[in-house]
Amino acid sequence: MAGEMSFARVLIANRGEIARRIQRGCRKLGLETVAVFSEADRNAPFVGEADHAVCIGRAAPSESYLNIDAILGAARATGAGAVHPGYGFLSENAGFAAAVEAAGLVFIGPEPGAMAMMGSKIEANAAAEAAGVPVLPGYRGEDQSDARLLEEARALGTPFLVKASAGGGGRGMRLVTDLADAPEAIASARSEAKGAFGDAAVFLERYAPCARHVEVQVLGDSHGTVLHLGDRDCSLQRNHQKLIEEAPAADLPEALRDDMRSAAVRLAQSIHYRSAGTVEYLYDPARGEYYFLEMNTRLQVEHTVTEAITGIDLVEWQLRIARGEALSQSDVQFDGHAIEVRIAAESPAENFRPETGRITLWAPPAGVRLDSGVAAGSIVGHHYDSMLAKLIVHAPDRAGAIRQAVAAIDAFAVGGVGLNLSYQRALLTHPEFQAFRHHTSGLAELFPDGWAKPTPAAQDMALTAVALHQHLSPSGASPWERLGSWRLTDPAGRPGAASYWNSSEDEPIRVTGAGALLSTILPDGQSIETEAAALTGDRLSGRIEGVPFSRVAHIERAGDHWRVHLQTPAGMTVTDLRTLEDQHLARAGVGAGGADLLTAPMPGAVAEVRVTPGDRIAAGDTLVVLEAMKLLQSLPAPCAGVVTEIFCAPGDTVAGHAPLVKLDPEEQT
Structure with a gap:
């Protein structure tokens, strides 16, 4: 061609x-x-x-x-x-x-013959050896009998891997650390390989327990030219699936880096490779050696980091090469460091449980590259891979790229479907990753006690309530003047109060104050004062103890509650809050009252609550005093009984027909 x-x-x-x-x-x-x-x-x-x-x-x-x-x-x-x-x-x-x-x-893409050769790991290793590329010790013979495989296993010694010849992504792969387990490992690897790839052939390979995954991007045309576009590190993996990729691979001896790149070009030239491809290696820092792993005959997910450091559009050149054009850039220049973070619909805190549903909010950060397959309103189903997007950053050095990636994650708000962003942030900020001490099988070492999603600190929780408070208030007026029945104004000189319930707390977060000063009281009694708080667009700003703050904040309605996405020092947090009305409806269903439920006859502010749960009352006893239209109204019990639940507190504002007190009626005799 x-x-x-x-x-x-x-x-x-x-x-x-x-x-x-x-x-x-x-x-x-x-x-x-x-x-x-x-x-x-x-x-x-x-x-x-x-x-x-x-x-x-x-x-x-x-x-x-x-x-x-x-x-x-x-x-x-x-x-x-x-x-x-x-x-x-x-x-x-x-x-x-x-x-x-x-x-x-x-x-x-490449010629079908080259693709078929590299698709068989046995043939690929043979081609690599012929091209002078180091390969891991092991057995890759045609004799697939149990006797021969077990004989080779004993000669190789533990630890070793049984790997599917046609495999990928960790499928058809088994680690053997005890020779007694070899027969079962071989049988199960064969079975999985047959089911996944239609080919039961396996091979044996020495296992490098603390190896890094380093790969070299190559680009070949139809005229015999093959270039390398540098290297990448993809060592941060879970179940052999890459999580974070970066270019160039850091902390490599330069002589070894040059040798890896040259070996990749030799292999591609030996099979007359055309289009974009990737030669992947295992690098064993303890031995100072590298070994051929496989060649991917396609565009890689992580091609973006190579584009970032070279300025070369790989898709464009795939298209140009397919049209028969010759590669015109022989002297590739490298600039800075790039990191790609894979964004997946999964819950890492729940054993990476897949997430599905409709994306209700999609607010990515500005100023960085985002390759995304979704948008607000997209449906995430269970039929396809959980990766929805990729976040790519580029900086002069690795430390700067990490900072950029963390800052981008901290400003990324997504609603409706849970993502792995907080987990990826935890990986980026982990000392082992920052010091480049991670390896392909070391993910469990980073979080030996498991990983839990971060929760907002006290100040962050206060700002979460303030963000919702401001969201529910039209701009340009005091929050105590602009929410109608939902916020208490201060006609008698008494400060207003609003309550917001977090689903994990029985007691509300209370926001009180007037003018530019708000006081937020958390369920544990902590009080945090906010000055000049304002929610403008997607930013909450103001001052706490005289110190200015500005946080990304997104508010969305999520069923029967509000969901607040707030940028915090620990990352983007997501908190579900209910207003007084939401809380009433959640506890008591619709707001229509029955014989056992006291409801508000009209919108107003709760001036007094004269009962507590467990009180026995008679029909007609005053339960709540409501201030409405500048008048105080005593609200009587609709029946005799025992107070079981109270849905309001002094200072709360309530809508008409909102539930106030629930009773367990006395049986009539």
Whole structure:
């Protein structure tokens, strides 16, 4: 494919953030795009942003994004001249690449033969050895009998890995630390490999327990030129899935770095590699050695950090190379340090439980690169990978990049679906990561007692209540003048009060004060004074004890309560709060009263509460004194009985029909 290839329309055989990323690359070159989408993705951003879009099946990947016939049919129907596979799904399927070319289309990626060779880890290791690339000691022979594998296991010694030849992402992989466990490890690895990849072949490889994952980006054209674009470190992983990636790989001996890069180019040249690819290594700092791990024959998730430090648009060059253009930049320049944080819909504090639902708030930070597949209103379902977006920062050095990444996470507010941002922040700020002492299997060492999501400190909780307080008040007036029945004005010289309930607390957070000075009283009795508090756009500002503050703050309605996203020194916190009305409705359902429930006859302020839970009262006894329209009204008990719950306190404001006191009526005889 050394000649010029012409195409004006590219079908993107993928979804989410990578589909949008490829669309941007196509627009840069004036190429039209075709999105293929499943029924579940009909309203996804990548569909609406494409020039053409075709539904190719139901939500299950096997019925859509893995359906080769449907994808090729969409290409024919829309007149696409080329197909870009993105990453994941069919991106490293040599059969798909061959089918694209057989259909007369351009496959934006490597030759199917090179893809097939690197897709077999046994063949890939053989090719690496032939190219003079160091490989880990192990067994990669064709004899797959139990007897031969166990014999080789004994010769290799523990610890070692059983790995699927066609595997990836940790699937079909088993660690053996005791030879007695080898038969079961081999059997289970085979079984998983067969189910996941349709190939039960396995191989054995020495295990490097504290290794780092270092990879080299290569770019090859159809004219025999192969360049390296530097290296990356992807050592922070969970279950062999990368969490945070950075470029360049820090703390590498320069001679070893140069050797890794040269070895990657040699391997790519030896297989006549075309397009973007990544040669991955394990680096053993204790031995000062590196070993070939695999070659990814596609664009990597973490390609963004290489783009950041080189200024080279990898998607653009994939498209140019696919058109037959020759690489024009032989002297690649590197600048600064870049970090990518993968943003996933999961709950790390709950054993990384996947999160699904509708994104109600999507407020990313400004000034940094965000490759995202979602927006406010997007539905996160269970059919696809949990990664929704990638946050990429670039700074002169690694420490600066870490600071930028943390600052960006601290300003990122998302509602409706839980994300792993707080966990990623904890990784970035961990001393082991900052000192570059982490490794591929060391995640558990960072949090030996587990990881818990941070909770707001006292001052942060106070500001959370103040943020909601200001949100519920139109701008330009004192908070005590602008909330109608929901806030108590001060006609008699008595300061106003508002209460907000956190679901984890029985006692409310109370905000009192007048003018520019607010006092927030927490359930534990702490009192924090805020001066000149104002919520403007997405920022809460003011002073505490004379010290100015300015925090990112987003408020959203979430069902029967308010959700406050507040930037704090520990990161972005999310707190659910209920107003007095919300609390009433949550405890008592709708606000209509019955024989056992005292309700407010009209909006007003609670002047007195004359009972406590457990009091026995007679019908007609005064339970609450309400101030409304400058008059005090005594509200009598609707029946005799025992007070079971009180939904208000002196100083609270209430709406008409709001529940005030609940009774357990006496039985009538």
